[in-house]
Amino acid sequence: MGNWTHWKRKPIHFMSSALLFSGSLIIVMGPDSMEIVILPALAWVIGAFFLGFMGSGESVPYGFIL
Secondary structure, eight states: OOSOOGGGSSHHHHHHHHHHHHHHHHHHHHHHHTTSSOOOHHHHHHHHHHHHHHHHHHHHHHHHHO
């Protein structure tokens, strides 16, 4: 995320969209643990990748703003 500089124009907007996306993905994990929503394992691997990417999308711009 530090090498990708597109977020530097609007870091607050990028942080808030990363927060909403990762929060939505975490909300979907709850019903899947109760087997209400069943997704294949590959979808969870891709979701875990995006959670890690969005985690850096929330923390790197924060340090930039400070």
